[in-house]
Amino acid sequence: MVDSLLGNGLLTMRIPIRVFVIGQCLQTERSALLQLKRGFTFFKLNTWIPGTNCCLWESVICDEWRVIGLDLRGQDIEGTIDPSLFNLTSLCTLDFSYNRFNGKSIPDSGWDQLANLSRLDLSNSGFVGKVPIGITRLTKLTVINLSFNYYEFKYLSFTIKPTFLQNMSSLRELYLDNVDLSTYGNEWCSALINSTMILEVLSMSGCSLFGFCPKQIFLLRNLRKLDISKNPKLYGSLPNFSVDNNLHFFVLSYTNFSGKLPDTIGNLKFLRQLDLSSCQFSGRLPPSMRNLSLLETLDLSNNNKLQGPIPGSLFQLSRLSLIFLASNNFSEVMELELIKDHKDLFSLDLSNNALSLSSWKANEGSSPSDYPRLAILALASCNLTKIPAFLKYHHNIGTLDLSNNKIHGEIPSWIWNIGN
Template sequence: MNSTKGRNHGPIICQRRRKEETRDKSRRCRDRSRRSVEKRTSETLDEAAKKRRGWRATAESSALLQLKRGFTFTDELNTWIPETNYCIWEGVTCDDQWRHVISLNLSDKHINGTIHPSLFNLTSLRTLVFSNNVFFGKSISDYGWERLANLSILVLHNAGFVGKIPVGLSRLTKLTSLDLSISSFEFHNLSFTVKPTYLRNMSNLRDLYLDNVDLSAYGNEWCSALVNFTLPLEVLSMSNCSLFGVFPKKILQLRNLRYLDISNNPMLYGSLPDFSLDNNFGSLILSDTNFFGNLPNTIGNLMFLRNLILSSCQFSGRLPSSIGNLSKLVILDLSNNSKLHGPIPSSLFQLSELSILFLALSILVKPWITGNYNKARCTGGYVKDVVGDRPHECKARAGGVGRGLEAQGTGTRCKVLVDAQDAEEGHRVLGN
């Protein structure tokens, strides 16, 4: 017989329910307590973040004002006023969240004086531009560049700086564009006096402008450095830099390269490679160098080319007919290449975009210049004849032997025969 039969279980059930209610109440209390702690912690963090932002704002505003005090001409920085929003000051750009200064563009402000070291307290800078100012006689700071670790664009073009370019720039490993070029052709105010091995740290560099910067100390090593460090170059401008030695063909075959100017380096040698179809050249400027050899037939693969300037070189042979494939060509300068010979390909004058053509002292046979021009000028050649499909609609005015001719028509097809053997300066054709 079951001894528990008929026993009253009510008190036991009530006790269990009270225990469960107690546990639930305790759990709710713990949850409320945890949420309260989390809220206080969050508020504390927010306050700390606000304090950090406020401190940062004070630090960056102070750095900018110190920078301004180093300038002796600041009329164009009249918005730089203490206790105002520095993010809307002239030339200053901040990010939206933290109000860090990420861009400082002070180009064309007629600024002179000195650059205060406080510049290097703007550690969030991505873009720094001081181009076209008048820091005459001042050198670029040697120290502090390592603090601008986020800098990707540095433009000091034509700012008036002199002296040695600091090695500290090599610490700017995120640079994509570096412009230290100078407009003056006569003076080398800036110079590199260290080996260009620092380029190995600039693996992101796409645009490099060093025109009129003196590279003579290691002028024969720059070209190999540009190849060996496999930079993703799109623009390489090194005119009048005292480069010398052999210019590597590999640079001319970089797929991303769209602008190359190494002109006015008379001790620089090289020849043109075969060009592939997957190139992006828009401008190729090799004038006043010692480039030599034939123009390759594959030059017709430069389908995006607008400017081809090869004057005062040592090119030889005939002009390839494929040059007529350069449908976007605007300027062609082959002047002063006395070893070039043979006829000018007629396809050259069917290029609708071609507006400037220089062939002085290059083509040594009688070329026919054919084109549909409403106005054309051929200068420096000895004009022998002008004919047209309907000559009475084509007027010609001679300027004398060696002076050229101006022909105006009414849309008719005119041919101008120029005897380049009698020319002292060759000829130029300017289209509409």
């Protein structure tokens, strides 16, 4: 029946045919990219060829045949940035990080033409001088990274004022690590608090901030990462944290923050890294720290004034693999056996406290799987009287420090097998 209908033309079958049309990038944008390339004295991407489709070039991202992204990260580019860059008016992301513009300035004008730019990364590329005023007018920017690797670019720096932030109401991530701001922390913190309440990442390590830092900076509701470490002249204290805090990474090391750790620190339920090392904190560890169930790294070393017992509940945090509590004034007897069931513990440093560690007797016939997978164990100056017997079964330890204790008697022969 179907055959007869087909033969009589009474049944029509429609078969969809897909036609793929490969578009071309705009001639003006291809020319702009080639002119940009001419400004580089070293450029290793060999697909940037005149007469070809620039949307198919390496590191070029297009949408509907308009260039919306340039990802030139880590291409060892040398030279200067040609103003033709600003003819790419549809750019949303621009990444020049990890290149070699050593001592060159960022182009001073033209940034206003990149009104759609939302992500800008110029980190670790050796730019110097002032951050152009035009960048501060890019109101759609959500991510800015101007950080430096101090050891590679320690003689290079930007000049940035807190007014840089006044139009940045969309900003979610700000990275200024090792940028020499040399200004009052209060000015920057106040500018951040007043300019954007949706900030998720603030990384300003080693920025030469000094003076008082207001507590409100810790209370930005959307903040996931806060790192203002390595600003030794910056001081303040911690606030009472609310239950709706969203911090995942909290790093204050090598600052002059002081005071007691608030009991509300237990409200940081999403916290994965807490680094308050080399500060001036004092008092006892709050019992609420047992609520930090997602914590992976805890570094409270070198505060010198933290005291009292080390809560056994810390060793019940199953995800906590790195614990650094050295050089404080923790005291009382601590049972080493507390770590017995903490199988994922990788590094433990309790050195230079006023602790008295009790030895942990290992069961004969035990195997390494019965103990934590420690790779680093530092128990210097912990009033040990004998070498802990459980070490006999720790074949993964690469670093062991038992110095300045009260160990006496014969050294067991198995000690030489540790780490093998």
